[in-house]
Amino acid sequence: MFFKINFNHQSLRSLILFIVVFLTFFNLFNQLPRLFYFVHILKTHHVSLIGREFAPLSPYLKGTPTAGYMTCLHSSNPLIDTAIMGPYQQAQFVLSPTILDYFHPLDYRAIIYQCPDEPTSKQIHKRLGPYMIFKSFKGVSLLFRMKGL
Amino acid sequence: MGLFALLISSLTGYFVLSFFKNASEAIDIMDIFSMTGLGLGISAQIVFYTLLILGRIDPMAIIQGHLLCLCALFILSRYHVSRCRPVFSFTVSQGVSIFLILCLVLGTASLMAVIRPWGDWDGWAYWNYHANFLFKSGSQWQRLFEFNIQAHHPWMLPLMIIWGWSFNPVPQALVPAVIGIIFTIGTVGLLIGALKRHVSFFSSVLGGIFLASIPIYIYHGTSQYADILAAYFILLSSVLAADLLKAPAVNTAVLAGLCLGLTACVKDNSLLASVLLFILVVIRLYKTGASIFIRPLSWGFTVFLVSAVLMKIFEISFLRYNTYDVFLPGLWIWPKWVLIGQFAWASLSDLNWGGLWLLAMAVLILRQWSVKEPQCLLARFIAFFIIFNFFVFAASGLKLEWLLSVSFNRLLYLLAPTVIFLVFCAIGQRE
The missing domain is CATH 1.20.5 (Single alpha-helices involved in coiled-coils or other helix-helix interfaces)
Structure with missing residues (x-):
């Protein structure tokens, strides 16, 4: 050698x-x-502060073990797409210990929805059924669904 | 990091080190830079077992556990016969030179840490998130492992962060940043200390400066990833393993085993590295007729390996949603290996590494080493470790280009201090 x-x-x-x-x-x-x-x-x-658009939702999720997470962005490989994983992981960090389920968001009453486009956001909200909504900024909102689980 | 937390950990490391040193040995530079890392590693273990016993993170219990451990170590050190004298083996001028170099590293590291208070992406998204979750979740800490993108590495760094947060109820960005800085400086100091045991002071300082000058080194070290911890512990374990093979002794064997065990608790890569290095050292001890030192080495290794194994068991047991796939049949797809080879070649000559790896290969080829040199074992360890990781890359179900682009440089980062140690030993050693 x-x-x-x-x-x-x-x-x-x-x-x-x-x-x-x-x-x-x-x-x-x-x-x-x-x-x-x-x-x-x-x-x-x-x-820059990490996940500051998700921080206002924190008081509403206290005591919620798991919430769904949805976004209007699409990707062929979302796990390595920073445009999708970035906001998701920032939300996860800021809102812990509440776990955000990206893969099965509709299984939960509380859903965090992130979409910078307002018209698309409203269409998705209609599909989720009756809900209470808390809005943050940069297209982030927290939906508490009344039914449809 | 809480000053008290750092002080307690450093004292813990000092007492543990002094327990294993002989009365005739003075304190050298490597001892000074290994006591803090060792102490923080042991602190992480105390936090882990407090979590297991109480079922949740309790800051008061963690502090009490540390004080109890410190008292026990202090009492043991009073009764231990071969405790070291408080004499230093380096001169004042040498100490001042190293201090000045480390001040420069500290300034640069602090600047880079201040700009990114929560670190880079994996810093906040993974390691700090892990610590944050454990700190706030109470008895529901097992839920962290439901998705394996949230926690799949051993927990040493998050546990160290929790130890730093124990003195303040509100998690702060300062603690993870300070841990990154401590280990960034500590690795440079450890390298200088390790080299000083084998080569001249000038060569050892040059090695430390060379490590700090690698463009990615300080930036990545202050990104609040666990890579700098893994690099530190791999270097510490490698140096102690080389010392064990050069001059076998029971104390060195136990200490090397303990450091190998701590290395296993940092990341999956370092777990692989510690097991690989342990196997290579055991084989070498057996072949050189020093097999009586295998048992103390094994005992030392097992002490902390147990916690690494428990962490992996929790990860597997509580997993609900598997987001990663490993395709073993995909292991032998040849375009994958071609791509891995291309990345490896590009990294060898990448200016980020200053041609370090080409230089290391040149030194290894030119250096006429007999097979009895302990450094030969470290060269073999590095080669096998890289090859094993190639297999891990090839077997992964993730997109290979992405995986290599985020992971390959980190793999080289883990090994860089150990490679520099080998290179400078080769340059500086006299025949």
Whole structure:
């Protein structure tokens, strides 16, 4: 597996040491623009809060072990689609310990519905039957279904 | 992290380490950077068993459990004959140099952590969510495992976060961020300390700086993922395993076993790594006629492996909806292996890794090692670990391109400190 090259030669060891030092400085210099960028972000941007559009729903879900989660977005592979999984996992994080069921949302009385398009949202609401609705922002709403389970 | 929590964990780690050191051994740099990680790992275990005994997370019980453990360790250390002297094996100038380097790493890490208070995607969506759920769910904590996208790795990081939250009833973003920073700095310090035992001080510091300079290292370390914990514990276990093979001793065997057990509790990858390394070390001990050290190593390994096994049992027992599929017949679809090979080759030369892996391969090929060198075993461990993970990628039912794009770099990240340790040992060791 190993070539029988004698590594005793100081020059070979020095060569590899030189390569390591070069790579270290190369990496450090490459990091500097990135570091300045982060400092710039810190000075100019507000730190974003995870799932802030779902946070107002939290008091209404206290004591609810599981709720459904629906979205009007479609994907051939939703588990790896960030447009779908992003809001879902943010909702999950903010509303825990309530578990949000993405795969069987209609099995529960409480359903969180996320849809930025208002007309589509209203059509889906009609299909879910009578409900009480609590609206947050960015197209997020919490529906408590009266019947139809 | 709560200052008290960190102090208690560090003291716990110190007493455990001093229990296994001989009276003639002074405290070196590696001891200083391993006591905090070891202590936090043990704290996670205490939180886990408190959860099992009481059936829920009780902050007061967790604090009492820690104080009880600390008292027991303190009493044991007073009666233990071979406790170490409080003497340091490094000079003031060496200490100051390392301190300055770590201050630079701390500044960069803190900046990156402040911008992402809840970490990157998996940081808040998985690890912090896991901790949040356990902290708030009371006796219903088993429901976390109903969907396997919510929890399918061992729980060391979430349990550490809960330990930090025990001193404050409201979960804060500060605790997971500080844990990320501690382990990011700790891994650099641990690498420097580990290298200092084998090569010159200059080479050891260069190794630490090289690790910190890898563009992805600090950013990923402060993303609040468990990868930095896994990298830390894999490095610690590897170094202790190499020490055990070089100079077998019962104390070293038990300590190496304990660290291997803690490594198993971090992630599924590190569980695989710890079992693989354990098997390779046992085989080597047997072949070199040092099989009397296999039993203490096994005992040490079992102590914490038990909790990792229990965590996996809970994960399987409480699962209701399986969202992942593993297609073993899909294992031998050759286009999958071609794709894995392409990703592997691209990563070898990726500037993110500074050509680290090509350099490591070059060093391994050029270095004339006899089979008795303990570092040879670590090289074999790294090779086998990567190959095993290739099989895991090929067997997964998830889309392979996506899986490789999110997982391959993390796999290399886990091993980077250990690879750097091998490379610098090869460069710095005299014939």
